[in-house]
Amino acid sequence: MNTKNLFLGLLLTGSVGFVNAQTTTDSTNNTAAVSQAGNPTIEGLKKQIETNPKDTEALAKLAAAYQESSDWTNAVDTWKKISVLLPDWAPSYYSQAYAYQSAKDDANAKIAYEKYIATVKPEEVEQNKKNLAYAYFYLAFSEQKSDPNKAKEHIAKSIQYDPSNQDAVKLNQVLNS
Numbered sequence: 001m002n003t004k005n006l007f008l009g010l011l012l013t014g015s016v017g018f019v020n021a022q023t024t025t026d027s028t029n030n031t032a033a034v035s036q037a038g039n040p041t042i043e044g045l046k047k048q049i050e051t052n053p054k055d056t057e058a059l060a061k062l063a064a065a066y067q068e069s070s071d072w073t074n075a076v077d078t079w080k081k082i083s084v085l086l087p088d089w090a091p092s093y094y095s096q097a098y099a100y101q102s103a104k105d106d107a108n109a110k111i112a113y114e115k116y117i118a119t120v121k122p123e124e125v126e127q128n129k130k131n132l133a134y135a136y137f138y139l140a141f142s143e144q145k146s147d148p149n150k151a152k153e154h155i156a157k158s159i160q161y162d163p164s165n166q167d168a169v170k171l172n173q174v175l176n177s
Helices: 002-015 017-022 040-051 056-068 072-085 090-102 106-119 126-143 148-161 166-175
Strands: none
Touching: 040 056, 056 072, 056 090, 072 090, 090 106, 090 126, 106 126, 126 148, 126 166, 148 166
């Protein structure tokens, strides 16, 4: 349990840019061509993980480094490794969703946001309200044409968690007009 809190602290202190999903809708293309070999942080973390593949702290730092260099494929793969090691740790699913969304893989982003929502424990809701609000907003937005009733449910949840999100308020108005 302390390990999970450590990771959550690490992620929420800004070392990981996944929280930007709440405000970022435009993204760079998936360019794994970004020189990973020239990135000493990534190379050092990869070596550290080679020695201990279950080092979730190093994996989280590596995933963050991949995200910071817009290497969405490796970011997703690394977050998935963390999810296997810590299957009930919700932030890894949120981060996967963010990376998928940044790579413009909406189908997998939707699945990952759904998994994130399902994985947040009741005692963790308060500290995850903004991310839950965004996850529900994303689901509502993605389902507004295919399943308007489900989209209305999702947008209501989004506003419940963050009534100040103007994008959610506008989408709610559109869905309920």
